[in-house]
Amino acid sequence: MTLIKSISGIRGTIGGKAGENLSPIDVVKFASAYGQMLKLGHKSSVTVVIGRDARPSGDMISSLVKQSLIGLGIHVMDLGLATTPAVEMVVPKVKAQGGIILTASHNPVNWNALKLLDESGEFISADRGKQLLELVESLDFDFAQVEDLGKELEPIDSLAFHIEEILKLPLVNVEAIKKRGFKVAVDGVNSVGGIAIPAMLKALGVEEVRELYCEPSGQFPHNPEPLAENLKDIMKVMREEQYDLAVVVDPDVDRLAFITNEGEMFGEEYTLVAVADYVLRNNPSAVVSNLSSTRALADVAKQFDQDYQASAVGEVNVVAKMKEIGANIGGEGNGGVIYPALHYGRDALVGVALFLSHLAIEGKSCSELRASYPNYFMAKNKVSLSPGMDVDGILKKVKERYSAEKLNEIDGLKIHFEREWVHLRKSNTEPIVRVYTESDSEENAQALAERFVNEIQELAS
DSSP: OOEEEEEEEEEESSSSSSSTTOHHHHHHHHHHHHHHHHHHOSSSSOEEEEESOOOOOOOHHHHHHHHHHHHTTTEEEEEOOHHHHHHHHHHTTTTSSSEEEEEESOOOEEEEEEEOOOTTBBOOHHHHHHHHHHHHHHHHOOOGGGGOOOOOOOOHHHHHHHHHHHHSSSTTHHHHHHHHOEEEEOOOOTTHHHHHHHHHHHHOOOOOEESSSSSSOOOOOSSSSSOGGEEEEEEHHHHHSSOEEEEEOOSSSSOOEEETSOOBBBBHHHHHHHEEEEEEESSSOOOOETTSOOTHHHHHHHHHTTEHHHHHHHHHHHHHHHEEEEEEEEETTEEEEEEEETTTOOOOOHHHHHHHHHHHHHTOOOOHHHSSSOOOEEEEEEOOTTTTTTHHHHHHHHHHHHSSHHHHHHHEEEEEEEOEEEEEOOSSSSSSSEEEEEEHHHHHHHHHHHHHHHHHHHHHO
C-alpha cells in the first residue's frame, strides 16, 4: 500500500495504517493544513470549493475534508460528483479562496487523492506546497470556536456552468457540428465522465450518443488510464457498429483520447496536436507542451510560423510557460488540453468541443484527420537502480557523452537527434530513471529506448 506526499497534494491507497496509506487521519491532517494555510493568507472569511470523481472512497474522503474545513471556520461549497476542470472553473466563479479535487485521476479504484487549488482555480505553487507540507508536520492548526464554525454553502450546477461557458467560445462551432450529424460513442469508465461527456455532446448538437460504462458507480470496468491496451471494449464497439468517433476520458475528465471511425486509437499524444491545429488556424500564437510530449506539436506550430516551447513535466509547469509566452493553446501529451480562453487547466470537455468543431469544418473522417499529421511513435521505459545510487551523477555522464547533440536540462535530460529524441528523468520517490523516446517507427523508438537503458545500466555498474 502507498502514501505519497508532495507539494501538489496527497495521494495513496485506501485502507491500512495511518502514515503508510491514505487513511482518514491523513486526509484530516492534509485538509486541515490546507485550510490553515488559506486562513493565514486571508483576514476575511474563507470559502473552499470541493468536488470528487465517482470512486467508492470519494464520499468518505469528501465528508472528512468538508468537516475538517468547517471545523477551521471555513465555508465549503460541495459540488458532489464533479469533473476536475469544473471544480477549477467554479473556484473563481464563486470567488472562493481555494478548491480541493478528490480524485486519483487515472490510478486504480483503491486509490484516492486531494488535489489542491488556489483562488484562481489553478494548482497551488511550489512555495505554497512547501508551506503546506510544513503545516502537516507541525500540526499547527487553529480550529474555530463553536460560534465561528464554517457553513456548507448551496452548490451551483458545475456541469451546466461548465458547458455554458464552453458554448460561448467563438471557436466552438455548434452549427457546423450539428450539420455533420456526428454519431459518437463514449467510454466514461463509470465515473463523472459518464455524466459530463454525453451532456457536452448533446449540448453540441450530437443527436446519437452511444454510452459505454457511463454509470457513475466508481467501479471501473478496466484500468482507467485511457491507453489502447485498456480500451478493448470501446474499440470493439467502434469496429462492429457505425460511429464517427469515440470519446474516452479518465475518471476525473482532464485527459482526453479519441478512437477513430476505423476503431483505431487516434493517439493520446495527438489529441493536443489536432486541437492546436484548429486553434492556430484561427488564433495564431506560440504553443507549449511538456518535454515528454510528441514533436508533432512543434511541426504543427511551424506550419503556421509559430514558436513551440517545452516546459518541465507537470501541468503547473506547462501553465507557467503558457502564461510567460502568451500561448493560446497548450497542454500535455497525455491527452491534456489547456485552452486559456476558458481556463488554465486540462479540460476534456473543451477538448471535445474544439476537436469536433475542427473535424466538422475540415469535412474529414476522424481517421483522415489523424492521417494528416506527422507520424511519430513513442516508447516509455524505466531503469531500476540500487538505493542510494547517484542518479544525478549518472545523468551527468550521459550528458557528457552526448554533449555534441542539442540538449535540454530543464527537467532531467532531453537529447534531440535529427529524427528522434530521448528524455531521461529521475524519480523523486524511487531509485529509477524514466526513459521516454520518440522516433519515426515503433521499432526505432523502442530500439532507442533499449540503447539508453543499456547505457544507463553500464554507467551505473
